[in-house]
Amino acid sequence: MTIAGDKVTYDHLLPSETAMVIGGGVAGMQAALDIADQNYRVVLVEKSPSIGGVMAMLDKTFPTLDCSACILTPRLSEVARHPNIELLTYSEVVGVTGKAGDFRVKVLRKARKIDEEKCSGCGDCVPHCPIEVPNEFDQGLGFRKAIYIGFPQNTPLVYTIDSENCIRCGMCEKACVREAVMLDAQDEEVEIPVGAIVVATGYELYDVSKYPRLGYGKYKNVIHALEYERIINAAGPTGGHLMRLSDGKIPRSIGFVQCVGARDLHKGVPNCSRICCMYSIKNAVMAFELAHDHVKDVTLYYADLRAFGKGFEEFKEMAKTRFGVKFIRGRVGEVNENPENRNIRVRVENTESGEFLENEHELVVISPGILPPRTLRALSNQMGLQLDSDGFISVEHASIYPVDTTIPGIYVCGCAESPKDIPDSVAAGSAAAMRASITLAKGGVQ
Amino acid sequence: MMKETADIKRVEAMADAFADERLRWLIGKGDVLVRNDELTQEKFKNLIEKTIHEEYTRNYILKQLADGPKTVGEIAKATNLESHHVLWNLLAMMKWNKVEIAGEHKHEYIYAIKEF
Numbered sequence: 001m002t003i004a005g006d007k008v009t010y011d012h013l014l015p016s017e018t019a020m021v022i023g024g025g026v027a028g029m030q031a032a033l034d035i036a037d038q039n040y041r042v043v044l045v046e047k048s049p050s051i052g053g054v055m056a057m058l059d060k061t062f063p064t065l066d067c068s069a070c071i072l073t074p075r076l077s078e079v080a081r082h083p084n085i086e087l088l089t090y091s092e093v094v095g096v097t098g099k100a101g102d103f104r105v106k107v108l109r110k111a112r113k114i115d116e117e118k119c120s121g122c123g124d125c126v127p128h129c130p131i132e133v134p135n136e137f138d139q140g141l142g143f144r145k146a147i148y149i150g151f152p153q154n155t156p157l158v159y160t161i162d163s164e165n166c167i168r169c170g171m172c173e174k175a176c177v178r179e180a181v182m183l184d185a186q187d188e189e190v191e192i193p194v195g196a197i198v199v200a201t202g203y204e205l206y207d208v209s210k211y212p213r214l215g216y217g218k219y220k221n222v223i224h225a226l227e228y229e230r231i232i233n234a235a236g237p238t239g240g241h242l243m244r245l246s247d248g249k250i251p252r253s254i255g256f257v258q259c260v261g262a263r264d265l266h267k268g269v270p271n272c273s274r275i276c277c278m279y280s281i282k283n284a285v286m287a288f289e290l291a292h293d294h295v296k297d298v299t300l301y302y303a304d305l306r307a308f309g310k311g312f313e314e315f316k317e318m319a320k321t322r323f324g325v326k327f328i329r330g331r332v333g334e335v336n337e338n339p340e341n342r343n344i345r346v347r348v349e350n351t352e353s354g355e356f357l358e359n360e361h362e363l364v365v366i367s368p369g370i371l372p373p374r375t376l377r378a379l380s381n382q383m384g385l386q387l388d389s390d391g392f393i394s395v396e397h398a399s400i401y402p403v404d405t406t407i408p409g410i411y412v413c414g415c416a417e418s419p420k421d422i423p424d425s426v427a428a429g430s431a432a433a434m435r436a437s438i439t440l441a442k443g444g445v446q
Numbered sequence: 447m448m449k450e451t452a453d454i455k456r457v458e459a460m461a462d463a464f465a466d467e468r469l470r471w472l473i474g475k476g477d478v479l480v481r482n483d484e485l486t487q488e489k490f491k492n493l494i495e496k497t498i499h500e501e502y503t504r505n506y507i508l509k510q511l512a513d514g515p516k517t518v519g520e521i522a523k524a525t526n527l528e529s530h531h532v533l534w535n536l537l538a539m540m541k542w543n544k545v546e547i548a549g550e551h552k553h554e555y556i557y558a559i560k561e562f
């Protein structure tokens with residue numbers, strides 16, 4: 001018995017009719033929806049308090065400049081309301097046993113300390129919480145309370161109490177007329193029987209402070225691309241007003257630095273992250289879109305431009321010809337700050353002309369490469385999955401079984417397998433869903 | 447005269463900080479939480495210091511905005527606070543619906559107290 005009532009069990013689920021998806025980003029959501037639409041049950045496990053993944057943090061998508069939240073929000077809602085999907089947010093897989101058709105998955109359900117049935121998401125508790133901390137969803141640039149939702153479309157729309165910062169003052173408890181607050185709730189481990197598993201654990205950004213010469217963490221006007229996404233997002237910490245962090249001024253000149261934590265043997269990251277060129281071109285275009293009266297110069301420093309997808313090359317040309325984004329081929333050597341105005345000086349060799357340049361920008365945005373999540377190694381050990389040398393999940397055959405892991409009945413999609421953009425992640429999600437549903441239909445026989 | 451006005455604003459800002467429920471509740475509840483071992487003395491001390499600092503700074507900035515909308519640069523000059531520190535607190539007050547961006551002037555945003 002927990003504080004919430006009787007222990008939750010999943011004995012009603014039949015492994016032959018149930019799949020588990022681990023990770024609630026855009027790839028995992030797609031996999032869950034496609035399996036659920038075939039009338040199988042799906043348990044979707046997400047470690048953060050909301051599904052949505054990194055896509056929920058983005059402002060626009062490339063190359064169409066669609067509003068990311070406008071595309072994603074209906075998907076969030078579809079997953080949450082689907083009768084065949086059971087959503088376990090704020091939960092982590094801690095152990096897997098069994099074989100294709102009959103796995104037993106142990107899931108740690110971290111105590112949200114809020115009764116999900118009772119919480120209506122009204123937010124009446126928030127003004128009463130005295131604890132204010134940086135909001136991870138805003139990359140630490142915005143704020144939240146110890147009782148919080150990360151973003152307005154948080155799915156499920158249920159608040160979470162952050163045990164690390166909560167001081168148990170009980171103010172939220174008094175403010176909640178629905179009596180949803182359960183400060184004494186404890187973490188709980190449950191065992192779930194499933195026939196197939198899809199791993200969609202996503203990615204994390206390379207820690208760009210590992211390049212001290214690029215000034216991240218030292219100069220306030222050097223930020224990384226996901227911070228920039230939150231700054232230009234209307235629901236972000238600045239309300240979508242482009243500004244630099246040293247003094248809040250609107251930058252007239254912005255430099256984008258490519259291939260940081262990607263294609264760099266010295267840092268142990270030889271692979272190309274595939275998405276950085278295009279998201280930076282999109283961000284460069286967005287600077288002109290958002291602050292066209294102010295922004296006069298946007299320069300992108302690149303090693304190679306990889307505009308390989310549908311419409312990508314045309315988008316790059318549009319950035320150059322219509323918006324006037326400047327492209328300089330050369331890896332940035334170092335940056336330093338002009339102490340008089342806090343502008344950032346970028347030193348680079350233009351490898352096309354052979355010139356050594358020192359350009360001054362009011363804001364510099366570093367484009368980090370992407371890495372497997374730090375927790376992926378532990379998860380792969382629990383499941384017996386193999387990892388490639390770059391740390392992403394290894395597949396049976398990259399060409400003909402691109403979503404089959406080396407363990408029968410376990411599939412992989414999205415950036416858990418390798419860096420991917422949104423369309424490729426969604427396609428891989430659908431592919432993994434189909435493979436998982438074949439396993440279920442055959443009762444685990446391959 | 448200018449210095450006296452600035453000093454009065456500082457005192458008023460501190461008074462407003464201690465009148466605010468966030469600080470009152472924290473001080474009122476803190477001792478009980480420490481006694482009940484819910485919170486260590488050290489964590490409580492750090493929390494109180496951080497909260498007083500935040501609430502005082504924000505109320506001091508609000509006092510400047512009560513005279514009319516201002517840019518970060520103008521607020522920093524009037525309060526003698528670092529620009530990035532002013533901005534950080536303005537962003538927090540935007541989040542809690544106390545302040546809004548009301549316009550632009552020479553590549554800077556103008557901040558104003560949010561009217562309801």
